[in-house]
Amino acid sequence: MDRDRRVLDLLVALGRQGVVEADGGVPETAPDSRKAFSAMAGFEVVPTRTVPQKDPHARERVDALWHEEADRMGLFDGDGEFLLLATHPDSLARGWSRMRDTIGTRLPSRIAAATGNQEFVAASLDGRSMCAVSVEEYDDWIITHSFETPESEAAGSEAAEFEAAGPEAAGSKTAE
Numbered sequence: 001m002d003r004d005r006r007v008l009d010l011l012v013a014l015g016r017q018g019v020v021e022a023d024g025g026v027p028e029t030a031p032d033s034r035k036a037f038s039a040m041a042g043f044e045v046v047p048t049r050t051v052p053q054k055d056p057h058a059r060e061r062v063d064a065l066w067h068e069e070a071d072r073m074g075l076f077d078g079d080g081e082f083l084l085l086a087t088h089p090d091s092l093a094r095g096w097s098r099m100r101d102t103i104g105t106r107l108p109s110r111i112a113a114a115t116g117n118q119e120f121v122a123a124s125l126d127g128r129s130m131c132a133v134s135v136e137e138y139d140d141w142i143i144t145h146s147f148e149t150p151e152s153e154a155a156g157s158e159a160a161e162f163e164a165a166g167p168e169a170a171g172s173k174t175a176e
Contacts, residue, residue, distance in 0.1 A: 007094060010086065010115065017110035018103035022081045026096045029127035031147045033085050033095045036121050039145040040132040047134070047141035054138070062118075062140050063106045066133060069144050070107075073129035075122055080104060085121040086111065096123070108133050123147075 011021055039045065049065045051058050076082050083096040101107055112118040118140065121132040127147055134141040 013114035017114045022098045022100040030096045031127045040121050048144040049142040050139040066108045066142050070131040075124050083123040086115050
């Protein structure tokens with residue numbers, strides 16, 4: 001099966017679960033998909049929330065906790081749109097897909113039903129935040145991450161320059 005056919009099959013399966021491809025394409029503000037994947041699966045990743053896999057209600061708990069974190073991170077826009085990086089063959093090569101959740105609940109379980117894999121990465125359209133599910137040895141992890149944006153990087157470098165200049169420079173600027 002070629003790559004395009006796998007992608008089409010995945011989009012159809014997601015659509016059956018109420019997760020549809022949205023118009024508008026992937027915005028330029030989308031984080032690099034490799035950086036997002038590393039933020040989920042890197043060696044030093046620390047989960048925001050964990051759910052023991054032996055918990056008889058693990059799927060429901062993952063769904064609820066993931067949505068709490070996604071809401072806290074501002075993941076969805078007003079139309080329920082977000083960026084999806086499903087962990088399937090060619091996902092990193094294909095990159096992000098702009099999706100819309102037409103149901104609004106149980107997104108992790110619905111993505112797992114469509115992909116056959118519980119792991120995925122979702123990001124906000126502005127590229128600032130990410131919320132993912134990772135399956136570890138004994139626990140399911142909900143992972144959140146905030147990405148640097150060009151605006152926040154510029155603000156950070158301005159603050160660093162201000163601090164490096166010291167209080168004398170601050171005083172001289174206000175005196176001008």
